[in-house]
Amino acid sequence: MNAGPHSVAILVYDGVTLLDVAGPAEVFKEANRFGADYRIMLLSPNGADVTSNLGVRLSIDGAASSGPAVDTFLVAGSGLYPRARVPADLADAARVPAAVAGRVASICTGAFVLAAAGVLDGKRATTHWQVAHELAAQYPTSRVEPDAIYVRDGTTYTSAGVTAGIDLALALVEEDHGPDLARDVARALVVYMQRAGGQSQFSAPLQGPPPRSPALRKFTDLVTANPRADHSVGELAKHLNVSNRHLTRLFHDELSTTPARYVENIRFDMARALLDQGHTATQAATLAGFPSYESMRRVFARKLSTSPAAYQRRFSTTRRANTGGSQATS
Structure with a gap:
């Protein structure tokens, strides 16, 4: 278990989903109250401040490609993807830190950014249930598991919808500091330590076009x-x-x-x-x-x-x- 400082960098960009950033960050911050030592920083592709999906401006600590290697590198999601292809500069911004980080993770549709950067090639992954089929179609070298809350493949982690980022962050805290500290964080935030079931329980009922015949x-x-x-x-x-x-x-x-x-x-x-x-x-x-x-x-x-x-x-x-x-x- 980690006893010293642990650097956590979150990649953000214009249009990023604010809860994808705030949820995991709150888990790590809360863990510090119980003895952890997470050092959280926000990175953007070019080091400039960004505006979230809610119009909230986020102050950035640096550019993703120019900082030192971090222990945990997170990529937040956005409603922009997969409606549009991930821009090359955003994929590049994820590729460099992901290659040298101790572990890499995505929140919700942040999986599309990791996939565009080649990080998910040959790996199991998940994302929000509504777009899991699109992740599988766009990046067929990844093995998408659409019902998982989060998936770990080696040192790479992907999670489902926005609140699943909290589930994933709790799992990372438990990995670093054990179940007792993670349980304290879950109780303080009034969330489940581990939710029963998969994403299917959150999906809409079966609907589709009427049969042809x-x-x-x-x-x-x-x-x-x-x-x-x-x-x-x-x-x-x-x-x-x-x-x-x-x-x-x-x-x-x-x-x-x-x-x-x-x-x-x-x-x-x-x-x-x-x-x-x-x-x-x-x-x-x-x-x-x-x-x-x-x-x-x-x-x-x-x-x-x-x-x-x-x-x-x-x-x-x-x-x-x-x-x-x-x-x-x-």
């Missing part, structure tokens, strides 16, 4: 209108006046799935919506058409790595019930 469009309408009905392949094929084999082939060719899995996905999305609305897990299972609560729980565990109850605690509301007029506390 009339039979499949009728199928989806039937299931959505009455998810509790018998939607076995045999019953659906009979209702649609097609053979079991033909229906299965339609799903494979057009949707790359099976009828049973598609029904499960619709029921799963309905159950999530019902839980978000405040229904109990048992009610959600029944209304969404699951044969039992246990069958719904298994689907949640497989898709989100968490239980329906845990999902509901995180996403149903930001309001906490008050008992006897006392304020609930964390």
Whole structure:
């Protein structure tokens, strides 16, 4: 475990997401209260001050390519990427310090900057779930894991959305100073030491263009209108006046799935919506058409790595019930 000073440089640039910078920086600063010695600096491509996505001007400590090697080099993300290609000067600004840093990390779409700099070639990586497929498409030499909160590959780390930068920073603090100090920081910031589940629990419900074939469009309408009905392949094929084999082939060719899995996905999305609305897990299972609560729980565990109850605690509301007029506390 590190006992001496530990330099942390964060690469920022015009349009950088402010929370990508402030979240991890706050974790390292808070760690100093409990005995760590992180020295935080902000670097930009040319050493000039930058303006964040919120219009807040950030005072810069130096240029990324001209400073000494640092222990930890972080690249913050921005909503600019991947809507546009990462500029060459920004990729160059990440490449030099990344090559000599003790460890390198990205927050959210900062992974696109690291990838443009060649840092993620041949490595496992992640980014925000909404753009993970674009990271994989633009940089096919990286092995993108779209459901991970953060990924470590050797001394290279990548994280998901903005708050996942806090998760990653806590993991780095634990790596440096052990779980006790990291736990103290998590408690002080009122955040989880480690969140259960992956990014899927934060993603939007399954949505996409309607199927092209009339039979499949009728199928989806039937299931959505009455998810509790018998939607076995045999019953659906009979209702649609097609053979079991033909229906299965339609799903494979057009949707790359099976009828049973598609029904499960619709029921799963309905159950999530019902839980978000405040229904109990048992009610959600029944209304969404699951044969039992246990069958719904298994689907949640497989898709989100968490239980329906845990999902509901995180996403149903930001309001906490008050008992006897006392304020609930964390």
